[in-house]
Amino acid sequence: MNDLKRVFSFLKPFRKEFLAAILFVIAETGFELVIPLLMADIIDTGIPSRDIHYILRIGIRMGILAVLSLLTGLLYARYAARTAMGYGAAIREAEFEKIQSYSFSNLDHFSTSSLITRLTTDITVMQNALTGGLRPMIRGPVMLVMGIFLAFVMNRQLALVFIVCTPLLGIILAVIVRKVAPLYGRQQTCMDQLNRVVQENITAIRAIKAFVRGDREEERFQEANETLTDTSRTTFHYAVLNVPSFQLTMYTAIVLILWFGGNFIQTGSMQVGELTGFLSYVMQIINSLMMISNVFLMLTRSLASARRICQVFDEKPALSAPEHPTGTIRDGSIDFHHVSFKYHRSAKEFTMQDIDLHIPSGTTVGIIGGTGSSKSTLVQLIPRLYDVTEGSVCVGGSDVRECPLDELRDQVAIVLQKNVLFSGTIRENLCWGNPTATEEELWEACRIACAYEFVSSFPKGLDTMLEEGGGNLSGGQRQRLCIARALLKKPRVLIFDDSTSAVDTATESEIRHALSALTETTKLIIAQRITSVMHADQIVILEDGRIHAVGNHQTLLASDPVYQEIYASQMKGGMEDGAN
Numbered sequence: 001m002n003d004l005k006r007v008f009s010f011l012k013p014f015r016k017e018f019l020a021a022i023l024f025v026i027a028e029t030g031f032e033l034v035i036p037l038l039m040a041d042i043i044d045t046g047i048p049s050r051d052i053h054y055i056l057r058i059g060i061r062m063g064i065l066a067v068l069s070l071l072t073g074l075l076y077a078r079y080a081a082r083t084a085m086g087y088g089a090a091i092r093e094a095e096f097e098k099i100q101s102y103s104f105s106n107l108d109h110f111s112t113s114s115l116i117t118r119l120t121t122d123i124t125v126m127q128n129a130l131t132g133g134l135r136p137m138i139r140g141p142v143m144l145v146m147g148i149f150l151a152f153v154m155n156r157q158l159a160l161v162f163i164v165c166t167p168l169l170g171i172i173l174a175v176i177v178r179k180v181a182p183l184y185g186r187q188q189t190c191m192d193q194l195n196r197v198v199q200e201n202i203t204a205i206r207a208i209k210a211f212v213r214g215d216r217e218e219e220r221f222q223e224a225n226e227t228l229t230d231t232s233r234t235t236f237h238y239a240v241l242n243v244p245s246f247q248l249t250m251y252t253a254i255v256l257i258l259w260f261g262g263n264f265i266q267t268g269s270m271q272v273g274e275l276t277g278f279l280s281y282v283m284q285i286i287n288s289l290m291m292i293s294n295v296f297l298m299l300t301r302s303l304a305s306a307r308r309i310c311q312v313f314d315e316k317p318a319l320s321a322p323e324h325p326t327g328t329i330r331d332g333s334i335d336f337h338h339v340s341f342k343y344h345r346s347a348k349e350f351t352m353q354d355i356d357l358h359i360p361s362g363t364t365v366g367i368i369g370g371t372g373s374s375k376s377t378l379v380q381l382i383p384r385l386y387d388v389t390e391g392s393v394c395v396g397g398s399d400v401r402e403c404p405l406d407e408l409r410d411q412v413a414i415v416l417q418k419n420v421l422f423s424g425t426i427r428e429n430l431c432w433g434n435p436t437a438t439e440e441e442l443w444e445a446c447r448i449a450c451a452y453e454f455v456s457s458f459p460k461g462l463d464t465m466l467e468e469g470g471g472n473l474s475g476g477q478r479q480r481l482c483i484a485r486a487l488l489k490k491p492r493v494l495i496f497d498d499s500t501s502a503v504d505t506a507t508e509s510e511i512r513h514a515l516s517a518l519t520e521t522t523k524l525i526i527a528q529r530i531t532s533v534m535h536a537d538q539i540v541i542l543e544d545g546r547i548h549a550v551g552n553h554q555t556l557l558a559s560d561p562v563y564q565e566i567y568a569s570q571m572k573g574g575m576e577d578g579a580n
Helices: 002-049 052-100 112-119 121-154 156-203 205-210 214-239 242-267 272-314 375-380 405-411 426-430 439-448 452-457 475-487 505-515 553-559 561-571
Strands: 334-341 352-359 364-369 390-395 412-415 493-497 522-526 538-543 546-551
Touching: 002 052, 002 121, 002 272, 052 112, 052 121, 052 272, 112 121, 112 156, 112 272, 121 156, 121 272, 156 205, 156 214, 156 242, 156 272, 205 214, 242 272, 352 375, 352 546, 364 375, 375 493, 375 522, 405 412, 412 475, 426 439, 426 475, 439 452, 439 475, 439 505, 452 475, 475 493, 475 505, 538 553, 538 561, 546 553, 546 561, 553 561
Parallel strands: 364 522, 364 538, 412 493, 493 522
Antiparallel strands: 334 352, 334 390, 538 546
16 A cells, blocks of 8 residues: 555645545535435425425425536546646656666666556556546545435434445455455556567567568467456456445345335335435445445556556666766776676676776777677776676776766767667757757768768758658668767767677778777777777777787787687788788
8 A cells, every 4th residue: 555655646736636626526426415305305295295386496406406416527527637647647757757767777677568568557557546536436435424324314224224234345345355456466467568579579570571470479469468368357357246246235235125114114104205215325325335346446456556656666776876976077088997797786607807907098999809798898887877896997087986977978978789769850869969069060970970971862961850760771871870979979988889880891991080080089999890990099809708808900910819810710811911
């Protein structure tokens, strides 16, 4: 229940609308409960005396009460909708903001599909609990209490039937809720799995078609879909038991009331109108109990969603900006001081161990190594995408953990191995690097990244629309735009994580030549091709998460067997000295 309290705390900005909705539903219920009293008065007083004026007068009152009940019901619906929609927007915004504060290690704890479900389906469940649950949550208890009170006022003996039925109904509801509660959590987990299959299918649709695996993907979807269907069927199988159980109990109560009430009428201790009005209260009490049972089931489902939402809020960001930052980034120098790193602190072995490296400001450094040698991990420690496990990383002479996080990441630009472009224009994507960039700066960045030619060939130039992920561009074009975007930041440190793998060697050479003019920017180039790094001031060879060797092309070619092997396998005698 603490999770529900935390999630519903987002209602505070909308408490005026929330209170208004409660007041209107109470008023609506009160108007409805007076009508049976007036109806009983017509039957017992107006009809026997054949007083038409009395009947009309009471009938007009009933009509007025019905209209007032309708108006208050409509006002309730208006304020409840405002409350629910505002509440959903507030909690969705807070959850999204929390996710933005996550580091990469935090995101490893949740699958993408699960986060999407928590931001959409789970919050929708909470909204539905508010829109569909507020009315019965208020109306049900009010009708129950007032209905039983008025029933006792009309006839205490018949009202005792409810005293017997109410505990029985409570036991039935408790059994159902206990059975259904864990099933709702399982249902949301199945929804995560279904969303994951759909997401993977859409993202990898080209690979699926290329390998003709459509049938297999349909089987995966069918399996996930059937699992969700079976879980939902089982959940609702138990959830709907409250309806027949409640109906059986309450209609048995009605039969008993009619039996005893008929006997009371025969003995003259009760009038027909009184029994009719009493039965109206019985029906209202039945409806209120049904409402209360539905509210309990709705809260049970909401509890599962609230728990999942609170898990997002409870996740503590692994990285946070220092409260009192003391570091400043004076230049683009980088120092690794005996750095060791593992993705999970509970892991037995380090992913990267005892890295000790100095990179002077303004130099170009190439990083090569086999698959899994921790090349990408090494450079991700520089802008604090991850924090080191042991040792320290310094940029511009300051420990990155002591620098303001925004300032650090403004001064370090990284072009990731996986190109990320967003739907929108080329201009909008480039302006991620510098929102205030001028037209000249945008085109200059395109020239350095060798993107000028193809961008200028588009009829709309920089205003050309890109599909989601830049799907209407080739892989090389996406890479060059990502490089141009990074250049617009004018960073002190520029990192290329195998970000020219999709361009031809001639274009790569042009980019490398253009980048050489950025003498004040430290450039780190991760590459598989030795031609991408042979002109670097310094080359770092990583092997199994450790530094194997450091030096320039000539030094390593003359002395290091690993570098010699890489060079021989790629160059095949084409360039003995590594010159163009």
